[in-house]
Amino acid sequence: MESSDIFKNYFGVFRDIIRMMHSTNSLEEVLNLGVRRTSKVLNAKGALVRLLNKTTHQLEVRAAWGMDKRYLSKGPVSSDKLLPWDKGGKKIHIISDILNAPQVAYPQHAWDQGIRMMLDIPLIVNSQVIGLMRIYLTEPRQFLDDELDFMITVAEQFACVIERLRLMENQKAHYNHLALHMEKMSSLGRMAAGIAHEINNPLAGILLYSSSLIKKVPPESPLEEGLQIIMSETQRCKVIIQGLLEFSRDQEPQKAPANVNDILDKALTILNNEFYIHHIRIDEDLENNLPLTLLDENQIEQVLINILLNAAHAIEKDGIISIKTRMDIEHAKLSIEIADNGCGISVKEIGKIFDPFFSTKPSGTGLGLALSYGIIKNHQGDIRVESQSGKGSCFIIDLPILPSDLQKKEGSGDLK
Amino acid sequence: MKPVNILVIDDERVICDACHLILSEKGHTVERQLSGKSGLEALESEQYDVVLLDMMLPDMDGMNVLKMIKKERPEVCIIVMTGYSTVSNAVKAMKLGALDFLAKPFTDDELVAAIERVCSDGG
Numbered sequence: 038m039e040s041s042d043i044f045k046n047y048f049g050v051f052r053d054i055i056r057m058m059h060s061t062n063s064l065e066e067v068l069n070l071g072v073r074r075t076s077k078v079l080n081a082k083g084a085l086v087r088l089l090n091k092t093t094h095q096l097e098v099r100a101a102w103g104m105d106k107r108y109l110s111k112g113p114v115s116s117d118k119l120l121p122w123d124k125g126g127k128k129i130h131i132i133s134d135i136l137n138a139p140q141v142a143y144p145q146h147a148w149d150q151g152i153r154m155m156l157d158i159p160l161i162v163n164s165q166v167i168g169l170m171r172i173y174l175t176e177p178r179q180f181l182d183d184e185l186d187f188m189i190t191v192a193e194q195f196a197c198v199i200e201r202l203r204l205m206e207n208q209k210a211h212y213n214h215l216a217l218h219m220e221k222m223s224s225l226g227r228m229a230a231g232i233a234h235e236i237n238n239p240l241a242g243i244l245l246y247s248s249s250l251i252k253k254v255p256p257e258s259p260l261e262e263g264l265q266i267i268m269s270e271t272q273r274c275k276v277i278i279q280g281l282l283e284f285s286r287d288q289e290p291q292k293a294p295a296n297v298n299d300i301l302d303k304a305l306t307i308l309n310n311e312f313y314i315h316h317i318r319i320d321e322d323l324e325n326n327l328p329l330t331l332l333d334e335n336q337i338e339q340v341l342i343n344i345l346l347n348a349a350h351a352i353e354k355d356g357i358i359s360i361k362t363r364m365d366i367e368h369a370k371l372s373i374e375i376a377d378n379g380c381g382i383s384v385k386e387i388g389k390i391f392d393p394f395f396s397t398k399p400s401g402t403g404l405g406l407a408l409s410y411g412i413i414k415n416h417q418g419d420i421r422v423e424s425q426s427g428k429g430s431c432f433i434i435d436l437p438i439l440p441s442d443l444q445k446k447e448g449s450g451d452l453k
Numbered sequence: 454m455k456p457v458n459i460l461v462i463d464d465e466r467v468i469c470d471a472c473h474l475i476l477s478e479k480g481h482t483v484e485r486q487l488s489g490k491s492g493l494e495a496l497e498s499e500q501y502d503v504v505l506l507d508m509m510l511p512d513m514d515g516m517n518v519l520k521m522i523k524k525e526r527p528e529v530c531i532i533v534m535t536g537y538s539t540v541s542n543a544v545k546a547m548k549l550g551a552l553d554f555l556a557k558p559f560t561d562d563e564l565v566a567a568i569e570r571v572c573s574d575g576g
Contacts, residue, residue, distance in 0.1 A: 245561055
């Protein structure tokens with residue numbers, strides 16, 4: 038093939054990918070087009086795309102073209118395979134000796150399929166490797182530098198589209214999950230209000246009689262302990278129902294301009310003793326110029342206390358809680374990060390932590406985070422968690438900054 | 454404190470009985486009524502010092518009963534009891550003239566303390 042034809046073909050692929058970028062919202066479609074067009078332009082037997090799963094840190098097969106079906110069912114491989122590019126290199130790896138190359142996981146299988154050469158092209162966005170495309174060729178050949186350069190450019194565009202669509206899909210999944218969650222919580226709230234009254238009446242009977250009886254028990258009687266337990270368990274029910282009621286109540290925040298750093302300070306002061314007892318160090322890294330934001334100070338304080346207490350409980354002893362506040366003017370939001378080096382949350386449990394009544398603590402009501410979640414949503418914010426079992430958790434709260442909040446900050450600057 | 458005359462209005466018999474037991478032991482006289490209407494009738498025929506009033510009655514809204522008691526017998530000390538306690542509920546009841554507020558469930562000590570408090574406040 039004439040080199041001008043080769044480049045004409047590359048341009049075709051390039052154009053297709055750019056067009057896809059604007060016309061489809063399906064990651065699958067884009068990936069399939071990518072492997073198909075690239076294979077064709079290189080006259081390859083096939084191609085395969087593996088993308089990095091950021092949670093499991095593994096490379097998963099997401100699309101394949103022209104290869105034996107079994108290739109699609111290949112399991113994930115460790116992200117170590119991306120190491121060659123981690124230092125920022127963008128080079129394409131040409132694997133000519135496929136039977137002995139360490140990067141090839143199934144050399145014999147490939148050989149039997151007639152593969153004699155492979156190209157590994159990294160998919161890089163913002164200098165982060167998000168995956169890799171492998172091209173399978175049936176005969177070894179030489180590539181011009183310009184050709185390799187062009188492949189890298191195509192891969193860059195391809196990677197950008199993939200990343201954008203992945204973000205979109207994640208957001209969509211996230212919001213679907215949120216909508217469902219809110220629905221569940223509001224029906225629970227309605228039910229809770231009804232139950233609370235019904236349960237509190239019998240509890241009142243139990244508590245009045247047991248607290249009255251305990252005074253009539255002769256000293257040293259074993260009855261005393263039993264009655265004490267009945268009383269404290271009844272009080273516990275009261276606390277649970279109180280939590281439920283708070284949950285069901287209209288949580289419309291009473292917003293007033295406040296500084297998130299000040300609220301954090303207040304929450305930390307309240308919990309000072311708790312941290313001291315458990316030998317927990319607090320590392321603060323607060324944004325100096327946070328604007329005043331419209332929010333319900335009490336509610337946000339409650340959220341911060343909930344999260345800080347959870348962090349303290351996740352740490353058995355001698356832990357560190359790192360607190361960070363940041364402003365993101367571009368996205369008109371500020372974020373609060375609270376990270377601990379405690380026990381972390383298992384993959385199995387992480388999806389449930391904002392559900393009402395989910396608790397890992399023996400005496401927990403399971404309402405703290407559910408309530409926090411509701412509060413942040415009512416502030417049009419977002420709350421999420423990143424965690425690794427055994428290493429710790431990080432809660433991230435985003436709160437919107439209104440353009441007027443920013444003006445206020447500038448305004449206050451002028452007054453000085 | 455000196456014995457007082459107390460009326461308990463609550464549709465839950467167990468709660469009426471429990472209040473009766475605990476407060477009688479303190480030397481007070483306690484009458485029980487299970488509805489708003491019968492409670493108001495009792496107030497017409499008898500002089501009470503304190504009324505313990507449930508906010509959720511089957512026949513009448515507790516807030517209305519409260520208003521009517523304050524209108525007919527402004528000198529009576531009223532303690533409101535509720536199983537659905539919110540700050541705004543408490544504030545509303547206080548504005549209507551209640552002197553104290555017991556959130557169900559409460560202990561015998563809390564009950565006795567509330568009675569003592571309103572009686573000493575009320576003079």
